Amino acid sequence: MTLALPAKAAIAGLGLTLLGLVSSVANALESDASAPIEIVADRLELDNRAGTAVYIGDVEMQQGSMKLTADRVEIERNDQGEVSLVTAIGESERAYLEQKPAPDDPIVRGWGRTVIYHADQRRVELIDQAELHQGGDTFRGAYVEYFLDRRQVQARSETGGGERERVRMTLTPQSAQ
Numbered sequence: 001m002t003l004a005l006p007a008k009a010a011i012a013g014l015g016l017t018l019l020g021l022v023s024s025v026a027n028a029l030e031s032d033a034s035a036p037i038e039i040v041a042d043r044l045e046l047d048n049r050a051g052t053a054v055y056i057g058d059v060e061m062q063q064g065s066m067k068l069t070a071d072r073v074e075i076e077r078n079d080q081g082e083v084s085l086v087t088a089i090g091e092s093e094r095a096y097l098e099q100k101p102a103p104d105d106p107i108v109r110g111w112g113r114t115v116i117y118h119a120d121q122r123r124v125e126l127i128d129q130a131e132l133h134q135g136g137d138t139f140r141g142a143y144v145e146y147f148l149d150r151r152q153v154q155a156r157s158e159t160g161g162g163e164r165e166r167v168r169m170t171l172t173p174q175s176a177q
Contacts, residue, residue, distance in 0.1 A: 032065055032066055070088035073089075088116075128142060
């Protein structure tokens with residue numbers, strides 16, 4: 001099948017539009033990744049050899065658009081010195097994470113007794129009393145997993161440790177957002 005010139009131009013234009021969207025998302029994500037990490041806490045336990053840092057007591061962490069609050073935050077670095085894993089634990093109340101995935105997207109907010117951020121995979125695990133707000137949609141359960149780049153959500157009624165909490169979703173129609 002041969003496409004007429006206007007159809008080829010329309011497809012090329014659509015491809016360029018999609019490429020522009022992808023690059024703007026990549027640029028926003030790169031700016032977060034290259035931003036300095038700022039942390040405030042009551043106490044710090046740092047082990048440079050192991051590449052770990054543990055912040056304890058009313059921890060507030062920010063990197064670009066990403067904000068995290070918890071009672072305890074553990075950070076692991078890889079061999080290149082880059083943050084690879086952030087584990088936030090809420091003891092008095094649930095840990096909280098928010099991030100703006102792209103300039104035109106609403107802020108994504110998540111809560112859980114434990115929040116694990118896998119930096120290299122751009123994946124967040126919300127564990128035990130998990131809750132995720134994405135635009136007008138809400139997801140709740142014992143375990144909620146969110147893939148930032150793909151904007152995919154997976155939820156389960158069990159944490160793996162036997163805790164059960166039925167998965168609940170509230171999906172808001174696009175016209176109501």
